Amino acid sequence: MLTLAITLTIALVLLLGGGLWVAFSLMALGYIAIDGFTGLPPGPIFGSDIWSASYGWELTALPMFIWMGEILFRSGLADDLFKALAPWLDKLPGRLLHTNIFGSGLFAAVSGSSAATCATVGRMTLPELERRGYDTRLAIGTLASSATLGLLIPPSIILIVYGIATEQSIARLFMAGILPGLMLMALFVGYLMLWSWRHPTRMPEADAPLPLRQRLRETGRILPLLLLITGVIGSIYGGLASPTEAATIGVVLSLIIARLNAGLDMTAFRESLFGAIQTSSMIALILAGASFLTTAMGFTQLPGQLAQWIAAMNLPPAILLVVLTLFFVALGCFLDGISVVVLTTSIVMPMVEAAGFDLIWFGIYLVIVVEMSQITPPVGFNLFVIQGMTGRDLLDIARATLPFFLLMLVGIVLLSLFPGIATLLPSMMGNT
Amino acid sequence: MRFYLMPLYRGGAWLAGLAMMAITLLIMLQVLGRVLDRILVLFGYDALGLSISGMSEIAGFLLVGATFLGTAYTFTKGGHIRVTLLTDRIPVRPRALLEVIMLTIALALTLVLGWQLAALVLDSHAYDEVSYGMAAVPLMYPQAVLLTGIALLTLALLEAWISTLVLAISNPSRLFPATDPSPRHGD
Amino acid sequence: VQWNFAEPYGDANLHTQNARAFAKDVSEATHGGLDITVHANGALIPHPEIKNAVRRGIVPIGEIFLSRLANENPVYEIDALPTLVHDYPSAHALWEASRPEISALLAKQGLKVLYSVPWPSQGIYTQMELTSPSQLQGLRLRSNNTSTERLAELLGAIPTQTEASDIPTAFSTGRVNAMVTSVSTGANTAAWDYVSHFNNANLWLPRNIVFVSQKAFDRLSEGEQKAVMNAAAAAEKRGWAASEEESRTNLKTIEDHGIQVNTPTPELESALQQAGNTLLEQWSNRAGPEGKHILETYRNLTDQSH
Ligand code: NA
Ligand code: NA
Numbered sequence: 035m036l037t038l039a040i041t042l043t044i045a046l047v048l049l050l051g052g053g054l055w056v057a058f059s060l061m062a063l064g065y066i067a068i069d070g071f072t073g074l075p076p077g078p079i080f081g082s083d084i085w086s087a088s089y090g091w092e093l094t095a096l097p098m099f100i101w102m103g104e105i106l107f108r109s110g111l112a113d114d115l116f117k118a119l120a121p122w123l124d125k126l127p128g129r130l131l132h133t134n135i136f137g138s139g140l141f142a143a144v145s146g147s148s149a150a151t152c153a154t155v156g157r158m159t160l161p162e163l164e165r166r167g168y169d170t171r172l173a174i175g176t177l178a179s180s181a182t183l184g185l186l187i188p189p190s191i192i193l194i195v196y197g198i199a200t201e202q203s204i205a206r207l208f209m210a211g212i213l214p215g216l217m218l219m220a221l222f223v224g225y226l227m228l229w230s231w232r233h234p235t236r237m238p239e240a241d242a243p244l245p246l247r248q249r250l251r252e253t254g255r256i257l258p259l260l261l262l263i264t265g266v267i268g269s270i271y272g273g274l275a276s277p278t279e280a281a282t283i284g285v286v287l288s289l290i291i292a293r294l295n296a297g298l299d300m301t302a303f304r305e306s307l308f309g310a311i312q313t314s315s316m317i318a319l320i321l322a323g324a325s326f327l328t329t330a331m332g333f334t335q336l337p338g339q340l341a342q343w344i345a346a347m348n349l350p351p352a353i354l355l356v357v358l359t360l361f362f363v364a365l366g367c368f369l370d371g372i373s374v375v376v377l378t379t380s381i382v383m384p385m386v387e388a389a390g391f392d393l394i395w396f397g398i399y400l401v402i403v404v405e406m407s408q409i410t411p412p413v414g415f416n417l418f419v420i421q422g423m424t425g426r427d428l429l430d431i432a433r434a435t436l437p438f439f440l441l442m443l444v445g446i447v448l449l450s451l452f453p454g455i456a457t458l459l460p461s462m463m464g465n466t
Numbered sequence: 467m468r469f470y471l472m473p474l475y476r477g478g479a480w481l482a483g484l485a486m487m488a489i490t491l492l493i494m495l496q497v498l499g500r501v502l503d504r505i506l507v508l509f510g511y512d513a514l515g516l517s518i519s520g521m522s523e524i525a526g527f528l529l530v531g532a533t534f535l536g537t538a539y540t541f542t543k544g545g546h547i548r549v550t551l552l553t554d555r556i557p558v559r560p561r562a563l564l565e566v567i568m569l570t571i572a573l574a575l576t577l578v579l580g581w582q583l584a585a586l587v588l589d590s591h592a593y594d595e596v597s598y599g600m601a602a603v604p605l606m607y608p609q610a611v612l613l614t615g616i617a618l619l620t621l622a623l624l625e626a627w628i629s630t631l632v633l634a635i636s637n638p639s640r641l642f643p644a645t646d647p648s649p650r651h652g653d
Numbered sequence: 654v655q656w657n658f659a660e661p662y663g664d665a666n667l668h669t670q671n672a673r674a675f676a677k678d679v680s681e682a683t684h685g686g687l688d689i690t691v692h693a694n695g696a697l698i699p700h701p702e703i704k705n706a707v708r709r710g711i712v713p714i715g716e717i718f719l720s721r722l723a724n725e726n727p728v729y730e731i732d733a734l735p736t737l738v739h740d741y742p743s744a745h746a747l748w749e750a751s752r753p754e755i756s757a758l759l760a761k762q763g764l765k766v767l768y769s770v771p772w773p774s775q776g777i778y779t780q781m782e783l784t785s786p787s788q789l790q791g792l793r794l795r796s797n798n799t800s801t802e803r804l805a806e807l808l809g810a811i812p813t814q815t816e817a818s819d820i821p822t823a824f825s826t827g828r829v830n831a832m833v834t835s836v837s838t839g840a841n842t843a844a845w846d847y848v849s850h851f852n853n854a855n856l857w858l859p860r861n862i863v864f865v866s867q868k869a870f871d872r873l874s875e876g877e878q879k880a881v882m883n884a885a886a887a888a889e890k891r892g893w894a895a896s897e898e899e900s901r902t903n904l905k906t907i908e909d910h911g912i913q914v915n916t917p918t919p920e921l922e923s924a925l926q927q928a929g930n931t932l933l934e935q936w937s938n939r940a941g942p943e944g945k946h947i948l949e950t951y952r953n954l955t956d957q958s959h
Contacts (some may be wrong), residue, residue, distance in 0.1 A: 058571065088529075203846050416546055598722075
């Protein structure tokens with residue numbers, strides 16, 4: 035077991051560090067794990083697993099949201115949004131950087147995945163923030179971390195997977211995610227304000243103050259974007275579209291708005307489509323590689339045996355939680371969040387129940403830990419999305435995100451000290 | 467780097483774009499059906515219940531085209547991500563060698579994958595495998611699309627492998643121009 | 654020998670628990686000679702790929718929801734025909750009657766049937782009390798396969814495709830108004846959070862099936878083969894009993910959580926029966942002589958017991 039863990043870690047460092055593409059590194063790792071440690075022939079598993087990871091209804095939302103981001107990027111709406119918000123946010127330390135946090139929080143109510151949230155929001159905010167002279171690393175950090183809210187604020191793919199695997203109410207889990215999501219947003223906002231207050235020289239000059247009348251006129255520029263968001267959220271909660279379908283509504287509404295607002299023409303349309311295809315196929319190939327690595331881990335039973343090893347220690351609840359957090363963060367470095375949940379619930383859930391944790395609460399805790407895996411290298415999908423968008427190096431982006439990773443740890447401590455943050459809203463649903 | 471088969475990869479990307487638009491169209495029709503029903507019920511008529519049978523299944527299979535047919539094109543544009551922080555600091559000669567090694571690994575993986583996918587397509591054909599659900603899609607078709615995407619990627623990797631190998635031997639400094647264009651500015 | 658068992662359902666599910674007990678039995682009977690690891694939650698192979706994965710030798714053994722194979726051959730669909738069976742004894746008779754045909758079909762793909770266990774009783778979940786068939790007119794009924802789609806159409810309902818993960822949202826936003834599923838699924842997914850009524854119509858008792866790759870089976874020693882077959886027979890018996898037990902306990906669970914449980918009124922019953930008869934007739938045309946043969950055997954078995 036130890037040999038396997040060490041071999042894989044060394045192989046990953048060599049392959050990724052040597053510049054092998056992320057998707058191929060994951061595939062190679064899966065291949066080594068099966069070939070060297072299970073006695074099974076890796077070839078057929080490779081083919082059949084990549085196939086099974088390549089299709090699926092729920093996956094279709096991701097390229098759609100990415101496309102929506104590409105269209106919005108060409109719609110002029112980002113510029114409008116920032117022009118409209120700038121006068122109001124002038125006095126708030128951190129100013130327009132807050133758009134990353136609130137934009138992600140709002141978009142998280144539409145999208146069930148954090149990579150999609152990251153791609154759509156980031157495509158609008160990152161270029162604008164950079165153009166206006168904001169600190170790029172802070173912009174990247176706030177975006178990568180706030181986009182993880184896509185998983186915590188309903189709808190959420192991972193809460194659905196957890197709910198199905200552990201037979202918990204998905205409706206309750208969705209309710210339970212809301213307050214912790216707001217708590218994380220508050221932590222991010224707080225950090226951003228503190229940082230800007232400490233480093234005034236690294237913030238761009240504020241725009242000249244506008245008279246109130248002009249300010250209000252500028253604010254009107256948000257209207258198309260508000261209509262878009264209302265349309266997409268409304269289509270879900272009005273029963274016209276499932277969360278997966280809502281992504282497509284987002285694409286169509288964005289096309290209409292971009293046409294009206296910026297005269298989106300055929301060239302811009304084609305560019306948006308090709309941009310979306312580039313990002314989507316990059317993510318899809320990595321998802322396929324990650325799926326193969328996950329399957330390989332299933333065959334070697336490494337994550338399960340590690341979990342069993344933890345279970346055998348019979349730790350008191352508080353220590354168990356600390357150990358589990360370390361375990362999940364470590365796994366999350368190599369596997370994506372959903373895989374971590376699927377591979378470990380069989381062994382982790384019984385010990386969690388035995389330790390007396392509320393399973394709804396634990397689901398929320400788990401999602402935050404898994405969200406953290408979205409921003410830890412080498413396998414962190416939000417990092418991949420941002421590298422695809424900015425061309426910056428993965429490790430560089432990870433470093434920019436580190437403070438926010440630590441803030442999420444603080445969030446977990448708060449959630450453990452005050453479990454009501456997660457359990458209050460679902461307990462108000464009655465019928466338990 | 468020049469890709470001689472670029473029209474092929476671009477063709478793949480166009481097909482991916484068509485698949486993406488087809489998904490959009492299917493889902494929009496489905497949603498419009500619901501909107502129409504809402505309106506009818508509002509005015510006291512019976513809902514028509516128009517819906518596309520097996521829509522989600524078909525969209526899920528179209529996704530294979532939307533993502534994997536564009537994967538070779540994405541590679542030529544430098545869109546598949548990698549970590550370059552460490553390799554950037556290596557002198558040109560060993561770096562060129564490393565690049566050849568990494569391309570060899572990638573090429574080996576896509577060759578194995580393509581081979582296995584071809585076996586999968588033949589197997590699905592031999593057993594007449596169809597999808598579960600209302601559309602009953604013969605699985606060999608979406609699987610063949612995936613195979614096509616991977617085959618295009620293999621070709622692109624092969625082209626990159628050959629030209630990298632040639633340059634690594636003849637003139638390694640030309641392999642890594644001073645400013646590495648980021649993928650976004652490339653499109 | 655070490656075997657990986659591809660199980661699509663979660664740990665608390667009765668089928669998963671039965672598979673784990675089966676694995677334990679085999680391990681004990683062979684004194685650890687054949688060690689079966691059950692991978693729950695579709696962690697190893699996702700549900701749609703399990704049959705092919707076993708056929709292609711990627712894993713030696715797996716479990717699936719049998720009527721998922723309906724598009725391959727109508728015979729696989731027989732346990733998803735509404736109102737054909739009405740209780741556990743008749744469901745068992747149907748399995749006995751169809752077992753030879755189903756085993757022969759799967760054997761053509763190199764798959765050996767080990768055991769098959771039904772889901773607990775299936776009724777209609779709604780957000781209002783269902784008393785008359787006219788209430789079904791225009792109701793959005795969740796249907797994810799052809800048999801539920803046809804049933805919905807015959808009842809005048811609107812068949813609506815909804816993924817399992819989307820059910821709570823679909824109900825609470827009105828995209829779906831009704832679904833047919835088991836009391837255990839209702840209890841395990843906290844259906845009381847989005848529906849208020851359950852009509853215990855017992856429409857059908859669909860089954861899961863567990864099969865092993867014939868090649869992998871042939872590689873076992875004679876003693877191990879025997880141990881597998883004995884454990885499979887025991888698992889089938891245990892599974893049927895557990896399923897019947899859950900029909901009772903889970904019905905109580907959903908009732909305790911505030912779901913109002915009813916049985917069909919005579920009008921509703923007859924409307925369902927009528928739709929069931931039509932579907933049965935259509936099915937037997939599609940299924941040809943094999944189908945007719947299964948139905949005959951089934952009728953003989955049930956007549957004897959009466
Ligand atoms: Na969300
Ligand atoms: Na990670």
